[in-house]
Amino acid sequence: MANSILSGKVLQNEAAAIAWVEARVWPEGPVCPHCGNCNGDKIGKLTGKTARPGLRKCYECRKQFTVKVGTVFEDSHVPMHLWLQAIYLLCSSKKGISSNQLSRTLGVTLKTAWFMSHRIREAMRFVGVAPMGGGGEVVESDETYIGRREGVGRPRAGSYHKNVVLTLVERGGSARSFHLDGQAISDIMPIVKANVAKDSRMNTDEGPHYNDLKKEFLEHKTVNHKADEYAWHTGDYVDGKPYVVTTNTVEGYYSIFKRGMKGVYQHCKEKHLHRYLAEFDFRYSNRIRLGVDDVERTERAVKGIVGKRLTYRTSHI
Numbered sequence: 001m002a003n004s005i006l007s008g009k010v011l012q013n014e015a016a017a018i019a020w021v022e023a024r025v026w027p028e029g030p031v032c033p034h035c036g037n038c039n040g041d042k043i044g045k046l047t048g049k050t051a052r053p054g055l056r057k058c059y060e061c062r063k064q065f066t067v068k069v070g071t072v073f074e075d076s077h078v079p080m081h082l083w084l085q086a087i088y089l090l091c092s093s094k095k096g097i098s099s100n101q102l103s104r105t106l107g108v109t110l111k112t113a114w115f116m117s118h119r120i121r122e123a124m125r126f127v128g129v130a131p132m133g134g135g136g137e138v139v140e141s142d143e144t145y146i147g148r149r150e151g152v153g154r155p156r157a158g159s160y161h162k163n164v165v166l167t168l169v170e171r172g173g174s175a176r177s178f179h180l181d182g183q184a185i186s187d188i189m190p191i192v193k194a195n196v197a198k199d200s201r202m203n204t205d206e207g208p209h210y211n212d213l214k215k216e217f218l219e220h221k222t223v224n225h226k227a228d229e230y231a232w233h234t235g236d237y238v239d240g241k242p243y244v245v246t247t248n249t250v251e252g253y254y255s256i257f258k259r260g261m262k263g264v265y266q267h268c269k270e271k272h273l274h275r276y277l278a279e280f281d282f283r284y285s286n287r288i289r290l291g292v293d294d295v296e297r298t299e300r301a302v303k304g305i306v307g308k309r310l311t312y313r314t315s316h317i
Ligand SMILES: [Zn+2]
Pocket: 032, 033, 034, 035, 036, 037, 058, 059, 060, 061, 062, 063
């Protein structure tokens, strides 16, 4: 990163911001979202005084478009450079950034800030089928309880009234989290099987819902938290490093997640929980230790804006 992106033109100047996003969404040149035409000779740039910045016209289907069409930015009147400022802030703040803070920093209304941050979370959402682990790598799985489920009465002792989150973390790699519908522990095995390669070493606690992992994966080893056991050495090596059985990595993920949810996102509704999880997964999976700095993380989030526009049908922003 040569210069601070915050002082850069891309975050301050609308034309520069649009060009920057275009270069990431259309690395091979513009594509008409209406008919799929990607022949640059048949796409014109409308530059008249009344034309919106970045407006193009397709000479195949005669329709107009900008890079926002078909992305989470569609239907939004927020200028692109403000979108990029918001994305950069969400990407570079380890525990996230509240809509209140975003609203003050960007000078937009709280409502606009709220919709922007939810759309950015949508851009951050992992889509893909590539399994985690594989090749004997270690994948940790664990659950945590957070917030309050709706419609289950007053909070009471235990975890009955809370939401259950399942998280898979590939040691030295990415994280994927899932909000389990109504505490359905029976959902855990199908999710683990669908997301983790068979030739992985699974590390979990001794929860009975993990009993079948042994049959499905290269290996399943546990730590016995009830006996205050948090890590034990197997005597083997994985990737040249001593193989330690533990769920400390996924617990480290939860500690960041919970500090963020407590400090920054106090009023997260149950129906939005999966979006916050996507945000924390994204930052974790694109962290500095994996060689991803704030700018690169921002770029990756921008690449995720495509094809996710249908989540919020709103014209408020
Ligand atoms: Zn077209």
